[in-house]
Amino acid sequence: MDEQEWDERYAARESLWSGQPNGALVSEARDLVPGRVLDVGCGEGADALWLAARGWDVTALDVSGVALERAARQADVQRLKVAWVHSGLVEAQLTDASFDLVSAQYPVLLRTGDHAAEHALMRAVSPGGLLLVVHHAEPAGGWQGHDADDYVLPADIAAVLDEDWRIEVNETRPRNVANGAGAHHTEDVVLRARRLR
Structure with a gap:
């Protein structure tokens, strides 16, 4: 999906x-x-605001201007400071090795032969920092008409991590969400990796 499709x-x-x-x-x-x-694919900002309320210095990016406007309004209501970035991950002008935590919750990142999205996530993490990627476990038949093979999944990221990384968590967990898009998913894959140097 491109920016226009997400906005719609x-x-x-x-x-x-x-x-x-x-x-x-x-x-x-x-x-x-x-x-x-760094909150990758922040959507309407719930994760970014939760982090900001706990004292994190938050940069949150998304391709949808509509979503970012909603997120910024909520930040104003809650009097929280977040740096909102209107961009896709690969296209974003981010400083390498500058985040203690890079969080990608259910990201929609296109799979490419050069692993551009995977490397963009990895580059953003500072030495000693964490990369946290969470995605829905794929149900039988795929994701409502979307081919999972088109998108970067936690397993793809785990496969390109090298000796500079240590995988701390790589598991499937139950997911309990009562409402909102995606509430029908019941399991998530959670990957947490630490950058060693």
């Missing part, structure tokens, strides 16, 4: 997602010491 999808509903931070992010980040975090 968001514009068709008052809110697309649940408005709550993703459970895997909460589980993995609640005990971390706040630092600089």
Whole structure:
């Protein structure tokens, strides 16, 4: 999906997602010491706002201007500071090795032969920092007309991590979301990797 398609999808509903931070992010980040975090594909901003409220210095990016406007309004209401970036991940002008945590919750990243998205995620993490990628476990028959082979999944990222990385978590977990798009998914794959140098 491109920017226009995402804008149309968001514009068709008052809110697309649940408005709550993703459970895997909460589980993995609640005990971390706040630092600089990149929220990839931030959507309407629930994860970014949860992180900002806990003292993180948040940069949040998304291709949808409609989603970012909603997120920024919520940040104003909650009096939280977030740097909103209107961009895709690969195209974003990010400083290498500048984030203590890079969080990609259900990212829609196209798979390419040069692994551009995977390397963009990895480059953003500072030495000692964490990369957290969460995606839906693929149900039988794929994802409502989308071919999972077109998109980067946690397994793709795990496959390109080298000796500069240590995988700390790579597992499938139950997912319990009552409302919002994606509520029908019942399992997630969680990948957490630490950059050693």
